[in-house]
Amino acid sequence: MTRPLRIAAATLLGLTIWQAVVILGELPRFILPGPHPVFATLWTSRALIAEHAVVTATEVLLGLGLGAGLGFASAIALAASPIARSLLRPMLVFSQAIPVFALAPILTLWLGYGLWSKVAMALLIIYFPVTSAFFDALMRTPPGWLELARVMNAAPGRLLWRLRVPAAMPGFASGLRLAAVYAPIGAIIGEWVGASQGLGYLMLLANGRAKIDLMFAALIVLAVLTLALHAAVDATCRRLWDG
Amino acid sequence: MSGPPALHLAGRATIEGRAIFGPLSLEAPAGEWTCLLGPSGVGKSTVLRLLAGLGDEVLFAGEAAAGDGAPLSGRVALMAQTDLLMPWLDVTANVTLGTRLRGRRAQRDRALEVLEVLDCVGLSSHAAKRPNALSGGQRQRVALARTLMEDRPVVLLDEPFSALDARSRALMQDLSAELLAGRTVLHVTHDTAEAARLGQHVLLMMDGGITSVTPPPGPIPRRYDAPETLDFQGRLLRMLMEPG
Numbered sequence: 001m002t003r004p005l006r007i008a009a010a011t012l013l014g015l016t017i018w019q020a021v022v023i024l025g026e027l028p029r030f031i032l033p034g035p036h037p038v039f040a041t042l043w044t045s046r047a048l049i050a051e052h053a054v055v056t057a058t059e060v061l062l063g064l065g066l067g068a069g070l071g072f073a074s075a076i077a078l079a080a081s082p083i084a085r086s087l088l089r090p091m092l093v094f095s096q097a098i099p100v101f102a103l104a105p106i107l108t109l110w111l112g113y114g115l116w117s118k119v120a121m122a123l124l125i126i127y128f129p130v131t132s133a134f135f136d137a138l139m140r141t142p143p144g145w146l147e148l149a150r151v152m153n154a155a156p157g158r159l160l161w162r163l164r165v166p167a168a169m170p171g172f173a174s175g176l177r178l179a180a181v182y183a184p185i186g187a188i189i190g191e192w193v194g195a196s197q198g199l200g201y202l203m204l205l206a207n208g209r210a211k212i213d214l215m216f217a218a219l220i221v222l223a224v225l226t227l228a229l230h231a232a233v234d235a236t237c238r239r240l241w242d243g
Numbered sequence: 244m245s246g247p248p249a250l251h252l253a254g255r256a257t258i259e260g261r262a263i264f265g266p267l268s269l270e271a272p273a274g275e276w277t278c279l280l281g282p283s284g285v286g287k288s289t290v291l292r293l294l295a296g297l298g299d300e301v302l303f304a305g306e307a308a309a310g311d312g313a314p315l316s317g318r319v320a321l322m323a324q325t326d327l328l329m330p331w332l333d334v335t336a337n338v339t340l341g342t343r344l345r346g347r348r349a350q351r352d353r354a355l356e357v358l359e360v361l362d363c364v365g366l367s368s369h370a371a372k373r374p375n376a377l378s379g380g381q382r383q384r385v386a387l388a389r390t391l392m393e394d395r396p397v398v399l400l401d402e403p404f405s406a407l408d409a410r411s412r413a414l415m416q417d418l419s420a421e422l423l424a425g426r427t428v429l430h431v432t433h434d435t436a437e438a439a440r441l442g443q444h445v446l447l448m449m450d451g452g453i454t455s456v457t458p459p460p461g462p463i464p465r466r467y468d469a470p471e472t473l474d475f476q477g478r479l480l481r482m483l484m485e486p487g
Contacts, residue, residue, distance in 0.1 A: 144323055144327050145327055145329070147292075147295075147297050147321070147323075148321060148323065148327050149344050150296070150297065151295050151296065151297070151319055151321040152320075152340065152341040152344050152345065152393065153316065153317055153344075153345055154344035154345060155344065155345060155346045157346075158343065158346045159344060162343050162344055163329070163344065166329070166331050167331075169331070241331070
């Protein structure tokens with residue numbers, strides 16, 4: 001089976017299971033609507049959903065870009081300087097002990113109900129995976145390469161930028177792949193805590209008004225956005241760093 | 244710069260209290276090819292690492308130095324068991340790795356030099372390829388080209404041909420003997436055939452210490468099927484099998 005065919009088959013199977021659960025469980029429409037009403041709502045409310053999807057996508061992309069950039073810079077600082085390592089690493093680990101969810105209300109308080117509190121959430125949720133994946137890779141340069149560089153009398157800065165960083169790019173890439181899946185989670189949590197726009201906000205709104213079809217339609221769009229983002233990041237990483 | 248220096252190592256080495264080699268002494272004469280032959284685990288690579296200025300993990304009591312008394316750092320090139328090519332760089336960039344890592348500007352005549360060196364190892368047409376597009380033998384030739392580009396008087400070889408098939412290995416031996424002629428080469432190997440072909444001096448390293456074995460006269464590389472090469476190979480193997 002070719003890849004598109006496999007994806008189509010898997011989608012069909014998923015939809016069939018969904019429909020079967022609705023029919024066999026005799027579930028009312030306000031608990032779990034079947035695929036048909038959800039897709040009908042997706043079509044009729046497409047303008048509304050698209051408007052909110054653009055907001056969420058913007059938050060996610062900004063958060064991903066800034067978080068990846070910050071993670072990249074932090075990992076290099078940590079790898080380059082033992083002082084940075086001894087000072088920052090405990091802080092980094094401690095910051096992970098605070099659930100990002102718990103920070104959402106504070107971020108909303110500080111940054112307001114607009115775009116930036118959600119960007120900050122997405123950034124925070126991906127910062128650690130990116131930093132830690134890239135830092136680990138930077139610290140695991142194959143020893144043979146390091147020894148070759150030493151015999152060649154490599155300058156320390158050059159060693160970092162010409163050898164350790166490029167050698168660690170696959171590690172950065174795996175951090176980015178994780179980030180592509182985590183960043184939307186951050187943005188949605190941000191929207192749940194306080195927002196007037198975005199798919200997370202739309203889902204809460206639809207839930208409150210018992211428009212369960214719309215809620216599921218927004219959820220599907222969110223899932224598709226996340227998958228598309230992951231695929232795009234994966235393809236970019238593959239092309240740049242061969243996996 | 245004066246001619247290539249001889250290499251001298253004397254002493255004992257331990258790693259975390261475990262003896263790697265006992266008190267021993269070896270000399271690699273200036274401008275000639277010395278093979279250090281011995282079974283695995285006898286400490287051959289440690290000898291090489293000490294001379295290369297590596298081996299931080301080794302506690303070494305003794306002296307590893309150049310015969311002319313000047314420091315070895317900056318005068319040594321290393322060719323390891325694996326080719327150590329950077330997969331993200333093309334062949335040309337891999338060959339000029341040393342220049343890149345030292346941070347000197349790439350000069351125009353270096354570009355010409357790269358072409359010459361690649362031509363010497365027969366890889367002119369592969370200059371823009373990435374290492375993963377090359378065969379094992381070709382990759383090891385890139386590593387040789389990189390070693391040549393370093394243009395250092397001392398070349399340390401740590402079983403660089405051991406992973407190649409018989410034909411590629413023989414070709415690499417010929418090519419290396421030709422291109423590294425005139426430098427002080429210390430070549431660690433566990434292959435008696437290789438030592439018999441390449442060694443102008445052959446040092447047999449066993450648990451008991453180092454014995455120098457006189458190879459047949461004549462230039463290197465010796466023919467792989469010449470009777471005196473095969474005879475010498477047999478003798479080396481016999482000494483490995485029946486020490487004492």
